[in-house]
Amino acid sequence: MGNHGVVSGKLGAGHVVNRAKKSTGFHFPSSRAALALQNWPVSRRLIAVIVMALIMGLVFGGLRVAAAADQAAQFGRVSQLANLGQQVTGLVQALQDERDETTGIIPSTTAARALQQWYSATDAAAARVRGPAAAVGGSFPANIQTRVATVLSVINHLGQLRSTAQASQSALAVIADYSGPISDMLLLNAQIAQGTTDSGLANDVQSLNSLSLAKDQAAQQRALLFNAFSQ
Numbered sequence: 001m002g003n004h005g006v007v008s009g010k011l012g013a014g015h016v017v018n019r020a021k022k023s024t025g026f027h028f029p030s031s032r033a034a035l036a037l038q039n040w041p042v043s044r045r046l047i048a049v050i051v052m053a054l055i056m057g058l059v060f061g062g063l064r065v066a067a068a069a070d071q072a073a074q075f076g077r078v079s080q081l082a083n084l085g086q087q088v089t090g091l092v093q094a095l096q097d098e099r100d101e102t103t104g105i106i107p108s109t110t111a112a113r114a115l116q117q118w119y120s121a122t123d124a125a126a127a128r129v130r131g132p133a134a135a136v137g138g139s140f141p142a143n144i145q146t147r148v149a150t151v152l153s154v155i156n157h158l159g160q161l162r163s164t165a166q167a168s169q170s171a172l173a174v175i176a177d178y179s180g181p182i183s184d185m186l187l188l189n190a191q192i193a194q195g196t197t198d199s200g201l202a203n204d205v206q207s208l209n210s211l212s213l214a215k216d217q218a219a220q221q222r223a224l225l226f227n228a229f230s231q
Contacts, residue, residue, distance in 0.1 A: 084132035171227035
């Protein structure tokens with residue numbers, strides 16, 4: 001009878017231990033199981049899906065906005081260069097007229113006075129170039145910045161160019177004096193479409209530059225004829 005009490009006590013104690021083990025396993029699940037998506041309540045799953053959709057929408061929306069902003073900035077730069085190119089084309093025309101009139105007057109001691117109206121027209125065209133040229137900053141390619149700086153340098157030294165041309169003794173010398181500055185401006189116009197993916201614009205710029213070069217060749221012939229007829 002004493003053994004029966006001991007056995008019953010052991011069985012009771014084992015039963016309590018087993019219940020404690022079962023209870024402990026029920027109340028403390030593993031962290032991996034708790035994080036598993038299939039163990040989440042339906043409402044929490046729905047919220048997670050909505051949050052992920054919002055995050056992905058923000059990410060892709062931000063990428064599209066950044067791409068659109070970059071494209072707009074590129075278009076703005078090309079538009080600035082197109083405006084600058086238009087003004088530079090007018091200045092090239094004024095320099096060609098000034099050059100041709102100079103070949104018809106030299107050699108002459110009154111060349112400066114006789115050419116004053118042509119100098120005034122060139123100075124006005126140069127003033128229209130300064131504004132767009134000053135707007136070309138660090139966001140433009142380095143070679144375009146260099147070309148713009150060269151054109152501004154030509155404008156700043158127009159007085160020296162004219163003095164040299166007036167002192168020349170032949171039409172070929174005058175043409176040589178003006179050929180460098182005019183070439184620098186035509187090279188700038190040739191690079192207007194650089195950095196754009198618009199093939200149509202690039203072809204138009206190339207065609208316009210080819211036409212400008214041909215026009216300058218014709219203007220040089222005109223200067224030679226003007227000099228010959230004047231003599």
